[in-house]
Amino acid sequence: MTLVVWIGTLLGAFVLWQLVGRRSAPNGLATVAGPQRERWLTGNFHRLFKDGLEYNLGLIRQYGGVVKVYGPLGAQQLLVSDPRALHHVVVKDQDVYHETDMFLMTNHLIFGEGLIATVGEQHKKQRKMLNPVFSLANMRAVLPTVAPIANKLLERIQAQLSEGGGTAEIDVLPWAGRVTMDLLGGAVLGISLDALDPEKTKEHALTIRKVSRAALKVLVLRPFIPMAVRNFSLYWRNKMVDWLPWPALREMRELSRTLDRCARNVFHEKKDELENGITNDYDGPRRSLMTIMLEANQSGSEKERLTDEELIGQINTLLIGGDTVTTAVARVFWILAREQGAQARLRSEIKKAKMAIAVDDGVEDEWEKVPLSYDTLVSLPYLDAVVRETLRLYPPTSLINRVATKDAVLPLQDPIRTTAGEETTAVHVPAGTNIIISILGSNHNKRIWGDDADQWRPERWLTASGERIGWGKNVDLAFDDDAEGHVAEGTPGYRNGVKYPGVYATMMTFLGGSRACIGFKFAEMELKQVLATLISSLHFSLPSATNEDGVRKEIYWRMDGLQVPVVLPPHGDGKSPSVPLDVRAARETDFL
Ligand code: HEM
Ligand SMILES: *[C@@H]1O[C@H](CO)[C@@H](O)[C@H](O)[C@H]1NC(C)=O
Ligand SMILES: *[C@@H]1O[C@H](CO)[C@@H](O)[C@H](O)[C@H]1NC(C)=O
Numbered sequence: 001m002t003l004v005v006w007i008g009t010l011l012g013a014f015v016l017w018q019l020v021g022r023r024s025a026p027n028g029l030a031t032v033a034g035p036q037r038e039r040w041l042t043g044n045f046h047r048l049f050k051d052g053l054e055y056n057l058g059l060i061r062q063y064g065g066v067v068k069v070y071g072p073l074g075a076q077q078l079l080v081s082d083p084r085a086l087h088h089v090v091v092k093d094q095d096v097y098h099e100t101d102m103f104l105m106t107n108h109l110i111f112g113e114g115l116i117a118t119v120g121e122q123h124k125k126q127r128k129m130l131n132p133v134f135s136l137a138n139m140r141a142v143l144p145t146v147a148p149i150a151n152k153l154l155e156r157i158q159a160q161l162s163e164g165g166g167t168a169e170i171d172v173l174p175w176a177g178r179v180t181m182d183l184l185g186g187a188v189l190g191i192s193l194d195a196l197d198p199e200k201t202k203e204h205a206l207t208i209r210k211v212s213r214a215a216l217k218v219l220v221l222r223p224f225i226p227m228a229v230r231n232f233s234l235y236w237r238n239k240m241v242d243w244l245p246w247p248a249l250r251e252m253r254e255l256s257r258t259l260d261r262c263a264r265n266v267f268h269e270k271k272d273e274l275e276n277g278i279t280n281d282y283d284g285p286r287r288s289l290m291t292i293m294l295e296a297n298q299s300g301s302e303k304e305r306l307t308d309e310e311l312i313g314q315i316n317t318l319l320i321g322g323d324t325v326t327t328a329v330a331r332v333f334w335i336l337a338r339e340q341g342a343q344a345r346l347r348s349e350i351k352k353a354k355m356a357i358a359v360d361d362g363v364e365d366e367w368e369k370v371p372l373s374y375d376t377l378v379s380l381p382y383l384d385a386v387v388r389e390t391l392r393l394y395p396p397t398s399l400i401n402r403v404a405t406k407d408a409v410l411p412l413q414d415p416i417r418t419t420a421g422e423e424t425t426a427v428h429v430p431a432g433t434n435i436i437i438s439i440l441g442s443n444h445n446k447r448i449w450g451d452d453a454d455q456w457r458p459e460r461w462l463t464a465s466g467e468r469i470g471w472g473k474n475v476d477l478a479f480d481d482d483a484e485g486h487v488a489e490g491t492p493g494y495r496n497g498v499k500y501p502g503v504y505a506t507m508m509t510f511l512g513g514s515r516a517c518i519g520f521k522f523a524e525m526e527l528k529q530v531l532a533t534l535i536s537s538l539h540f541s542l543p544s545a546t547n548e549d550g551v552r553k554e555i556y557w558r559m560d561g562l563q564v565p566v567v568l569p570p571h572g573d574g575k576s577p578s579v580p581l582d583v584r585a586a587r588e589t590d591f592l
Contacts, residue, residue: 028430029076031418034068035059043070048079048399053440053559056398057454060441064416066427069436072223077434078427081441083448084413085427087501089402089435090513095120097402097435099515101226107317109225110211110256112263113309114317115518122310123515129306130314130518133293139521140374141287142187146525147371149186150533152196153179157538157583167584169543173565173577176329176530181205183526184322189266189315190288204262208319211255217248263315267308270294289522290315318519325523327396327563329530330579334555334565335390335456337540337581342386342458347535348592349382354536368536377528381468385458387527388505392449393456395509398440399561404433413498414447440559442508448495460492461505539590541582547571555579 037043047055048069056079059067065082080086089097098119108117115126132138153175161168178195185193185205193205228237241253270290272278293314297305336343351367353376358367378384408429415423429435446453450460461469469491493499493506501512503520510517517523543553553571555578558564565579566572 028428029068029078029433031420031424032066032068032078032427033063033417033419034079035063035070037070037074040074042072043074045069045071048436049561051558051560053557056438056440056559057444060438060444065412065414065441065445066410066416071434075434077436078410078429079436079438079441080410081438081445082410082412082414082416083442083445083498083500085410086437086442086508086512088408088410089437090511090515091501093408094513094515096404096406096408098405100401100403100434102222103401105225105229106215106222109229110215110252110259111316111320112260112313113307114313114315116317116321117313125304126306126310126314127514127518129296129300129304130293133289133296134518134521136521138289138292139525141292142289143374143377143525143529145187145288146183146529147533149179149182149196150529151369152182153530154533154537156196157534158585161584165585165587167541167544167582169545169580170583171578171580172333172540172583173326173330173579176333176579177209177323177326179530180323180326180329180526181208181319183325184319186288188289188318188322188522190270190290191266203258204266204319207255207258207262208316208323211252211259211320212323214248214252214255218246218252221249259316263312266290266315267312274298289318321517322519322522324396325526327565328391328394328523328527330565331394331396331557331563332386332390332527332531333534333540333581334542334557334579336386336535337542339456340541343535343540344590344592346382346386346531347586347590349380350532350536351591353380354532372532374525377532378524379468380528380532381462381466382458383528383531384468385461386531387524388461388507389456389458391504391509392443392507393454394557394563395439395443395507396563397509397561398438398559398563400437400439400511402435402437404429404431404435407431437508437511439508439511442500442502445500448493448498448500450492450495535586537586539584539586543580544582545571545580553580 035044039046059069059079060081065080066085067079069077069079071077080089099116104117104119107114111117115123115130118126156178157170157175160170178198178201181193181195185191185195185202191202191204193202194200195202195205228240232240238253241249270288271294274291274294294311297311336346353372354370355364355367357372358364358370361370363370372380408431410427410429412425412427415425416427418424443449444453452460463469493502499506500508502508502510503512503516504510504524510520510523543555545553547553547570549570551570554568556566556568556574558566564577566574566576567578567580568574572578
């Protein structure tokens with residue numbers, strides 16, 4: 001067996017060499033400056049992608065908006081955060097910069113023929129049908145499904161608090177994950193996943209949860225997937241999985257089979273309901289985005305419609321994409337636990353909005369339970385500022401990959417210095433070069449966001465009197481790129497006529513262009529609804545627990561490509577994700 005593994009490894013290394021080596025195009029990037037290649041096998045990747053926040057920001061500070069870094073086996077890649085360069089990557093030349101084959105094919109194998117597995121015309125066609133499904137009108141239509149799920153989260157947390165207003169330490173990360181799953185189930189798919197009822201949670205939700213971790217275990221295989229898919233039939237690929245002495249790989253296959261089966265069930269259930277005129281998606285006569293999507297498919301013109309395989313492919317794609325909100329929810333509660341002043345201000349703003357309705361309805365005593373309309377929820381200025389600022393400073397997805405499919409030129413907003421020390425405002429990108437989009441670096445760019453770019457300061461989004469800056473006709477909530485005209489100088493993220501091409505208030509958190517996050521308005525709604533519900537009734541602070549030496553429990557956010565919160569030693573192992581916060585019922589004194 002060891003021999004098999006060895007031969008496999010050698011063969012693997014050779015193929016990897018062929019795949020990556022051929023693409024590295026080393027000479028073309030000879031003049032772009034960057035750090036030394038630190039390791040033969042991983043280049044600089046072990047630092048970029050492992051607890052790499054300081055390293056990433058440090059590289060950009062030192063070398064500028066385009067940095068040459070070394071990937072696996074010395075492949076030279078570009079770490080890009082310059083606003084003009086990114087405009088080219090995600091908008092202007094988006095036909096040149098594709099997702100890697102590796103990413104697309106792995107996604108196809110695991111999640112089916114959805115948005116994250118397709119490119120070009122097919123992807124365009126899918127977006128054309130799906131963009132309207134995520135419209136503001138449809139967000140309004142699903143908020144009545146979202147609100148009760150957020151209330152259920154509140155009840156579950158309240159049930160963990162002691163009677164009499166005592167404080168309990170609660171790990172908010174799993175709760176953030178459960179509410180996110182139930183919202184995706186209820187409002188997006190129109191099914192109950194029961195994640196907030198741990199003993200009843202459906203297999204579909206459990207499997208989606210497991211799949212990212214399982215995929216990490218077989219990550220080294222990803223470079224081989226395009227080769228395997230192109231060169232071997234499903235039959236032989238299955239045989240290989242059977243033969244290889246690698247249980248993690250078989251687990252991965254099992255999980256993707258389960259996901260496929262679950263997605264097909266959802267699809268047939270929703271299709272039947274639609275055909276029989278039943279629209280009670282989720283304990284009540286409400287619509288889900290899935291039903292809206294199926295209706296759109298039926299009313300679209302023949303050539304705009306998606307095949308059943310494509311529709312089924314969207315189901316797990318939306319679940320895995322939407323799961324990203326989990327870290328954002330945990331992050332915003334962690335920040336508010338740290339920033340007590342901001343927490344009180346937010347609670348007071350929400351109370352005022354709910355109270356205004358409660359007074360009209362004569363239910364002042366129960367103002368916390370008053371539901372806010374979608375339009376009120378999304379336009380509360382401080383709530384909006386808190387959500388924006390959190391998503392700006394701590395983008396849940398920090399790094400995104402693209403590959404140049406042709407030779408191209410990246411023009412720069414701000415010049416960089418070549419290895420020879422000369423200033424340049426353009427970088428030649430040979431075909432095959434991997435581009436790493438630094439969402440983190442873009443959102444921290446001081447030339448765009450100001451000298452306080454590294455600080456969490458929600459006030460940057462507000463006028464001195466507390467109104468929202470950039471409210472109204474501006475770049476917010478728009479998928480198009482002709483927003484220039486609407487943005488006023490002085491709007492955060494817009495300086496001297498320069499801005500990032502991001503869909504969400506110009507920041508890059510949800511990317512821009514035709515592959516921008518389709519669910520960003522949903523993510524915004526979820527964050528705001530969960531905050532409005534929990535902050536009205538609960539108070540959060542950083543964990544107060546100390547060990548016998550008096551060392552206080554400390555949460556630390558690693559940046560491993562994604563954001564991973566951990567508890568530092570001696571209280572934690574520094575690896576397992578968790579966000580333990582002190583939680584108690586809110587008191588009179590917790591309001592401004
Ligand atoms: C705070 C939460 C979220 C963040 C930070 C986020 C971020 C992103 C980013 C950066 C991309 C581009 C990925 C790439 O091109 O490689 C993306 C794509 C995507 N996101 Fe999100 N997302 C979030 C929430 C959601 C939600 C709630 C949904 C669904 C309900 C969703 C569904 C998707 C899908 C389907 C794509 C692929 C779009 C395409 O390729 O056309 N995301 N997201
Ligand atoms: C095998 O896969 C490689 C890499 O994707 C591809 O270039 C090659 O054309 C494939 N060979 C065959 C016979 O399909
Ligand atoms: C969507 O449209 C395609 C093409 O007309 C059709 O084959 C498919 O059955 C439709 N799916 C649903 C669920 O309506």
